[in-house]
Amino acid sequence: MKENVIAGQFSVLIGSYARGTATLDSDVDILRIGHVRQVPLPIFIPKDGVKSFIDYDQVLFTELYDSGSLFLKHVFQEGILLEGRHDEWLSIKENFKVAEVFDEEIRKYAELLLFSSAFIEYRKAVIPYLSTAFKAAKNIGIFHLASNKVFVFDKKMALVNGCGIELRDAEMLLRANQCYERFSLLPPPLRNKRTGRVLCHLERG
Template sequence: MISVCIYGSEARRRTDILSDRDLLIIGDSQEAAVDECQRWKADGWNVSFFTQQHFTRLIDFQSLFVQHIKLEGIIIRDDNAHLKSQLEQFCPAKSYVADLKDALLPVDWIDRYEERYWARLCIGDILFVAARNVGILYAATNGIHVYDYPTVIEYLSASFSLDASQRTALFSLRHLKAAYRARSTEIDATGALLKSVLVMKDIRDAISPLEDSPTRDFLPNNYHALRRAELELVRNYDPRDLDRKTPSHEFFELWQLVCNPADYPKLRAMSDRSATLNLRLPSEIRQRAGLIERQPNNFAPASPSRAPVRLRAGDRCT
């Protein structure tokens, strides 16, 4: 049983050169959906795959990703109308304050004065995800559901009285994210990072006193641990070289997990088995990355469509 749904900017009919073509595929198992996934990926879609078990778990945890699909998704295949039925019955939570605080955790461990080029772009990518998720979660806590990045940033700007330069810094993160995933070598990230980190810290401080509903739990998925490991890797290695690693290389499995959204169920499975993300990394990198705890994140996929792309006229990369 398979369901296929277009979501994101393509579903909203609001695309530009930085937009992704996002597709959700849900199946009983990854093996059962492999042909469907490969067909869409071959056509240039960024495929996020979930087993039915994992998607049901997102529903149980009232994930806003499910609400995103419910409000904006375009279902193009739905065996037994299973996804449609699930979405019709789904209701989001009234508060996502704990998720908000979790989404802001990277502000505590990134270095806004990072000197290495690829690490700066990676931080831009991490901050883009954080700003997007914080906006989505904060709006949802106030009963508003928005998912388009420009709209999300405008909502944050109005909610936290950001000035024009602060708003511009958050908008620039989308370009840094696209440059990082396209492996572009021609973008200056320094100014935007300095400003956007300070903006996110101000938002974190404003949100910190808020209290969440005690009835909700997190859906752990090791996302923060993975991003910290990724950041330490690109501090020491060129991501273009990591993209070319073969299965025999010690970093191959980790880098595939970083770049391939179809492997995110594996990341969630790791968090089910252990509080520690067991990555094959040199001990010094593990130590610098702080890979010692499980960090939850309830807006999933936390960073959909992580696969590197090459930008050219007409390409879309969210």
């Protein structure tokens, strides 16, 4: 099985466009395995969409595969194959076994949350803090749910179902992260008491 994984070259659409939940703000997430060339996109992908590539060489992909990576579970569960041999990809998917224990991953992201909440520079930079908190909490939620055999990779649902954050607060965190990553300002309606409530929720963890 290891040789089959290493030998193939694949392009896989993942994320919200693969799930069918994309919005105008969504990135086009593409995993490239064994290559870094341009990838032809399906007609339902907007030409001006912001593309985000995740590139693995075949050795790293194999290491993640053998370790039962939860990210690869996401790829196999929701991804749409754009390039590569379908029979090889199907064989890889069918033989994959996801890990069962994610305590170390949860601990790592919990430490990131604690560090960011204590980081003095963030006191004058709410948006960068919310972006960091979003990423950490989202991953905690995903790994927590996976520990209970619930595989959810939608960011908002990971925050809501995995961390117990209210939906509107999860949406605010997601928006703050998008603003930070795209160098735009957080809209005034989001600069309110809700921000403070979310910060307290995350710090209590």
